Amino acid sequence: MAQRGDGVRVLTAAEGVSVVDVPPGGRAALEKILEESFDGWYLRHSKGKLLQLEVVRAAVASGLPVGLVMLKTLEARVGYIYYIAVAKAHRRKGIARLLIEDSLVRFRQGGVEEVFAGIEMDNVPSGGLFTSEGFTHASFGEVSKKFGAMRAINMYRMMVIVPGESLVWKSIT
Numbered sequence: 001m002a003q004r005g006d007g008v009r010v011l012t013a014a015e016g017v018s019v020v021d022v023p024p025g026g027r028a029a030l031e032k033i034l035e036e037s038f039d040g041w042y043l044r045h046s047k048g049k050l051l052q053l054e055v056v057r058a059a060v061a062s063g064l065p066v067g068l069v070m071l072k073t074l075e076a077r078v079g080y081i082y083y084i085a086v087a088k089a090h091r092r093k094g095i096a097r098l099l100i101e102d103s104l105v106r107f108r109q110g111g112v113e114e115v116f117a118g119i120e121m122d123n124v125p126s127g128g129l130f131t132s133e134g135f136t137h138a139s140f141g142e143v144s145k146k147f148g149a150m151r152a153i154n155m156y157r158m159m160v161i162v163p164g165e166s167l168v169w170k171s172i173t
Contacts, residue, residue, distance in 0.1 A: 015061075017095065019102040022056045022068070030058060030068050037085035045160070046070070046083045053082065057102060059095045066090040069099040071106065074158050075151075079103075079112040084126075096126075100133050104172055113173045116155070118165045127166070135168040143167070 022030065027050050034046045049070050050056060059067035067086035074080050081103055086095045107115050117135065119126045144152040161167055 017059055017061045017066070017098060019057050019059050019098060022058045022065075024051065027051065027056055030056070030065055033065065033068055033085045033087045034083075036088045038083075041162075046085070049082050055106070057099065057106070059086070059090075059099055061090070067095040067099055069103050071103055072158070073107070073110060073112060074116075074155050077111060077113040078147075078155065079107040079110075079115045080155075080159050081115060081117040096129055097133070100129065104133075104170075108172050114169055114171050116159060116167060116169045118159055118161045118167055121164055121166050127168075130168045133170070135170045138167050138169045140167075143169075 030050060031047060034043060034050065038046050050068075053070050053072050055071040057069050057071070058065040065087075067084070067090060069084045070082040072080045072082060081100070084096050084099050086099075104115060115135075116138070117130060119130060121127075140152060140156065143155065146152075147155065159167070
């Protein structure tokens with residue numbers, strides 16, 4: 001397995017981790033990963049989104065889910081990564097990075113040109129991961145200037161950006 005400079009091992013295809021779609025009827029098995037990753041409001045919200053969103057992808061190793069990502073297309077060319085969660089026993093192995101990269105490919109194939117994600121400001125590992133994947137911070141003013149105030153308000157409403165979170169985005173065209 002290759003090494004990244006920050007100590008996170010980079011997964012290779014030979015290591016048997018794949019990313020697959022999880023249909024609504026198969027998502028209950030992913031709740032344990034959410035429970036290991038979130039608490040309070042985030043846990044409740046992530047469990048609700050797990051059942052609601054059109055796209056949930058899971059990283060699978062040895063036939064078992066070890067991580068997940070939840071995705072939504074907000075409008076024609078704008079996507080949003082709701083949650084990324086990795087089982088505690090499988091963290092720092094590149095699974096979250098694999099899920100982000102898979103998400104970007106999926107969004108690009110669907111015609112999405114820009115992808116957003118909300119991260120907790122005090123979640124340094126998550127912030128570093130998104131930054132290393134080319135995401136940059138975006139204020140409401142920047143989003144409003146780019147998309148117009150009404151579209152920005154509507155996108156924020158769908159993203160559910162809450163106090164203590166920072167919005168990040170990336171162009172994937």
